Amino acid sequence: MGDSGQRTQLGVLSQSTVRKRSSDTSESDVQGVSKRRGCRNALDAFLQNRVENMRNNASPFGSCHQGVHGHSPQSQSIMSQSGVTKKRRGPNVDSLFRKSDSGTMTNQNKENRTPDTGVQHRGRGLSIENQIRSVSKRNGRGLGIEKQIQLAATTNQHNILNGKQASSSHYDCAGQRIGEKSRTMTNEGTIPYYGGGAAALKRVETPVPTPQNDEVLIKLEASSINPIDFKVQNGLLRPIAPSKFPFIPVTDIAGEVVKLGSDIKKFKTGDKVVAKLQDMSGGGLAEYAVAKENLTVARPPEVSMDAAALVTAGLTALQALTESALLKLDKNYPEANVLITAASGGVGHYAVQLAKLGNIHVTATCGARNFDFVKNLGADEVIDYKTPEGAAVISPSGRKYDAVINCTTGISWSTFEPQLKENGTVVDLTPGAGTLANFALKTLTFSKKKVVPFLANCRCENLEYLVTMVKQGKVKSMIDSKYPFSKAEDAWTKIMSGHAVGKIIIEYS
Ligand SMILES: NC(=O)c1ccc[n+]([C@@H]2O[C@H](COP(=O)([O-])OP(=O)(O)OC[C@H]3O[C@@H](n4cnc5c(N)ncnc54)[C@H](OP(=O)(O)O)[C@@H]3O)[C@@H](O)[C@H]2O)c1
Known part of the structure; x- marks a missing residue:
């Protein structure tokens, strides 16, 4: 991890997504019956169970941890999605299991309003420095102003270079909402911003995360994308995930341990691993990520970085x-x-x-x-x-x-x-x-x-079993396609197409 220079990362343009209800064909089978009290009770019990799982163990797919902690002098490249979150409410059927494939969601650009004044912003509003100060303040990281300006400049430059993304409203999304969300995250009634697909991913630069006591810092060799990644982008798990914006998507990673939290017993630096990051905060579309020790599994030499595909x-x-x-x-x-x-x-x-x-x-x-x-x-x-x-x-x-x-x-x-x-x-x-x-x-x-x-739940013993099966040649990860990190947007487009054959891998060199 000696490489400590600043790098360019991908962030995201925020876009609001308005849900379009779609009919579930199986719904008709139980129409009229589903309203019976007993059904509701069993359904509520199931949902309650899942919500507890998500809150206690962080998500339907694994346990919680912050994707990015503190800061270090080093920086990394990531892809993230910025936006504004809505105050959390109790989950329900719609919020947990809403259909959110691109075909059943409609994206609309909402007016960009500051919550305190209701003033619309179109290419104006907070200065770049103030936007980034707001982010830094919210994240409690206190980035130096030089880096703050660079971060903003990188983000805006990217938008301008992207042609259609440089339209005034989109420009505002990238710039204004970064500042805005730091002031409005917990405000009731703030419009959430989701969706946008690959075009909403933007390269940004962040500090390399610092592992907490029970975490390892991993230098990524590969990550693997799943449909859940774009579904979270589309707001499937709102308001639980993303837990905050900007959001770095993707949870399935393979790489090398480069730093240990103080309580880590199972790993040493240099170990090759495969790990599951939490769905709430993601973090896997980046050069470095922190993973919980109990969601990280050793990768023997026979098992390549394609093991990232195994996780979800x-x-x-x-x-x-x-x-x-x-x-x-x-x-x-x-x-x-x-x-x-x-x-x-x-x-x-x-x-x-x-x-x-x-x-x-x-x-x-x-x-x-x-x-x-x-x-x-x-x-x-x-x-x-x-x-x-x-x-x-x-x-x-x-x-x-x-x-x-x-x-x-x-x-x-x-x-x-x-x-x-x-x-x-x-x-x-x-x-x-x-x-x-x-x-x-x-x-x-x-x-x-x-x-x-069914909702998957990441458990180390299950992941170890899969790694062992791969090591023994009993299970193979069939790879649809591999993309360098510089072409991660193309991987995103591919997974959203719904036509991958096997798994999609992003490689970091
Ligand atoms: N509940 C959970 O915990 C959980 C966990 C993981 C995944 N999932 C969900 O499970 C689903 C599958 O995930 P995945 O990763 O396997 O998706 P995927 O890799 O994107 O699946 C793509 C493949 O599905 C085929 N396909 C699409 N529609 C089909 C149909 N009607 N009949 C037969 N094949 C069809 C496509 O073939 P063609 O190109 O020929 O159409 C393509 O090869 C996703 O909706 C995902 O969100 C849920």
């Missing part, structure tokens, strides 16, 4: 199979049949390989172009999701499913239900309101066939 996608596949579908991968299940939808994607491609560890018969859905890819992962039967049989998830051999690991949206319970065995379970990775209501109903009525909403 691998953990999700593993936990969906073992904890929600209750399959044991060290057993032999020749009779079991599992359907894995979107088997060509990040989660699906791990799920196929993991299921085969238990000798489970795997039926997979994917596009025709990915048939060979999915068969080579070990799938026994493959269905083209664009055909009528694929849409109906009917197994070519006529087998019913013990479990479905559903990695897609848009397939209703009424489609899955006839294809399930008597005790069949659908594990829904993208649960909408319909799934939640259905889950409550099935639970209350002790239904044998059921749907289970």
Whole structure:
């Protein structure tokens, strides 16, 4: 980590996102029933459980820590998203499980108002120095004014160079809102700013984070992007995540430990690791990041930096199979049949390989172009999701499913239900309101066939298991594409397309 020079980073233009409600096809299945008191109670209990998990353990995907702490003389390059947060409210179905794919969200530029005066700003307002002083004050970091000016100048320069981004309102987003949010973060009624896709990521420069006692500082070799990253950008987990703006997205990283918190026992500097950062504060689209020791796993020499791909996608596949579908991968299940939808994607491609560890018969859905890819992962039967049989998830051999690991949206319970065995379970990775209501109903009525909403939870032992499987050559991370950090925006665009085959990696050199 001897490299202590200042570097250029990516930040984000803030854009407001107005949610457009989308209908969940499975919702119709339970219409009228979902309002029953029992359903509401079970649903509330599920949500309460998840919210507690997110608050205590920081997020549905892992435990909390600050992505950036204090400051050091060194600086790093990061990509972050700036914006304004809204005062936190109690989460509900909408806020936790809102559909937020680009197709179901509408971005709109909202008027940029200071909360105290209501004055609109268009290319004016706080001076650059004052904007950055505000940020520094809010972050309690006390950056030197030289760096503050440089940070602002870098950000604004980037906007101007980006052509359309240099329009007055966007220019304001990058500049004015940085200053504005430092004064309005906790103000009731402040409009949140989300969305913007790759164009909203801006290079900015920040101090290298300082690890807290239970954290390690990691110099990144690679990070891996997941759909949840752009969904958080779009406001899926608002108001819980991002916990504050500017926000550095991405949580799955691999790299080398370069500094230890005072309580660290498991690692020494120079260790190669893979780690999960928290969804609330992100931090993984940067050259350096701090990770909790208990969410960091040693990476043996046989396991490359591509192990960053394992974190969210691998953990999700593993936990969906073992904890929600209750399959044991060290057993032999020749009779079991599992359907894995979107088997060509990040989660699906791990799920196929993991299921085969238990000798489970795997039926997979994917596009025709990915048939060979999915068969080579070990799938026994493959269905083209664009055909009528694929849409109906009917197994070519006529087998019913013990479990479905559903990695897609848009397939209703009424489609899955006839294809399930008597005790069949659908594990829904993208649960909408319909799934939640259905889950409550099935639970209350002790239904044998059921749907289970799923949220991954990062646990070290699970990540260690996955790293071991990779080391032993039993699981492979199939990489769709690799991008240098300088082209991270292209990686963002690719993951948002929804057509990655395997995983997307960003490399840091
Ligand atoms: N609940 C959780 O804790 C959790 C955790 C991780 C992920 N997830 C969610 O799970 C979903 C999958 O994640 P991922 O990382 O695997 O996504 P991904 O890598 O972006 O998935 C892309 C792949 O899905 C395929 N695909 C898209 N629609 C399909 C359909 N209807 N049928 C079959 N294949 C389809 C695409 O193939 P084509 O190009 O041929 O369309 C592409 O290969 C995402 O929505 C993600 O947010 C949830």
